[in-house]
Amino acid sequence: MKKLERLAPPPEWDNSKPENQEKLREFYAALSPEKSIPDHWNEKNATGKKPVRERLLTMSNKHCAYCGAPITDSTMHVEHFFPKKPFTEITYAWLNYLPSCEACNMRRKKTFCPPSLEGKRIIDAVLYSPDAEPPPDFIFDENYAVHQATADRIIDPSYDNPDEHLEFDAFSCEYQHKTEIGRITIEKIFAQMDTKILTDLSEEIRDFVKDGTPFERIERFIKKYGYEYVGWKAYEYWSERFSATNKPQ
Numbered sequence: 195m196k197k198l199e200r201l202a203p204p205p206e207w208d209n210s211k212p213e214n215q216e217k218l219r220e221f222y223a224a225l226s227p228e229k230s231i232p233d234h235w236n237e238k239n240a241t242g243k244k245p246v247r248e249r250l251l252t253m254s255n256k257h258c259a260y261c262g263a264p265i266t267d268s269t270m271h272v273e274h275f276f277p278k279k280p281f282t283e284i285t286y287a288w289l290n291y292l293p294s295c296e297a298c299n300m301r302r303k304k305t306f307c308p309p310s311l312e313g314k315r316i317i318d319a320v321l322y323s324p325d326a327e328p329p330p331d332f333i334f335d336e337n338y339a340v341h342q343a344t345a346d347r348i349i350d351p352s353y354d355n356p357d358e359h360l361e362f363d364a365f366s367c368e369y370q371h372k373t374e375i376g377r378i379t380i381e382k383i384f385a386q387m388d389t390k391i392l393t394d395l396s397e398e399i400r401d402f403v404k405d406g407t408p409f410e411r412i413e414r415f416i417k418k419y420g421y422e423y424v425g426w427k428a429y430e431y432w433s434e435r436f437s438a439t440n441k442p443q
């Protein structure tokens with residue numbers, strides 16, 4: 195799992211602009227428990243582009259933020275890091291969006307909600323007023339208060355540094371945890387993956403390195419295959435191993 199730099203929101207979702215704040219508040223006001231949640235994050239702008247989807251794909255260089263699988267606009271799911279149910283009041287918060295593959299969104303993480311957040315109220319900063327009743331437990335903004343307070347969640351690679359929570363063993367192609375957050379991430383994402391795809395990747399790279407394949411070709415292969423984080427770790431591992439073997443005695 196790779197650290198992602200959270201990009202600024204696309205202009206249409208920049209809530210420092212009053213007109214966008216107004217629009218977001220209208221989206222929230224129209225939510226009702228009887229109706230399904232409108233996916234405004236998938237909507238096109240005036241020029242026919244889907245700004246949220248485009249920005250998320252750029253942010254991750256077209257990889258799933260969790261497992262690293264390659265994604266495109268047609269296969270990407272806009273994943274809500276904290277699930278939109280029960281946290282409807284952060285449904286339209288840019289900072290809660292991550293690009294993900296279908297498997298991570300629909301089958302692996304699904305609607306996982308950290309148990310410590312059950313019954314808590316998290317609200318988008320655009321909805322906050324000091325007189326709000328009942329007062330929210332967390333205001334959702336760039337202070338990431340809810341991330342900091344929650345120790346039983348998974349890694350948010352746009353906020354956390356995955357290396358602090360996980361160790362990757364390039365030989366077995368498995369993750370080991372360093373923290374509780376890392377442990378839950380493995381349980382929810384990596385333990386549910388078919389690791390053959392990762393061991394195949396590692397073996398391909400082993401053969402490339404062994405055969406002395408030019409670096410540029412290996413780099414192209416890793417970018418095309420996806421799971422870039424794993425690909426580069428495997429490259430480091432096999433390069434070290436083969437150079438150690440070739441060293442003069």
Ligand SMILES: [Zn+2]
Nearest residue numbers: 258261295298
């Ligand atoms: Zn994925």
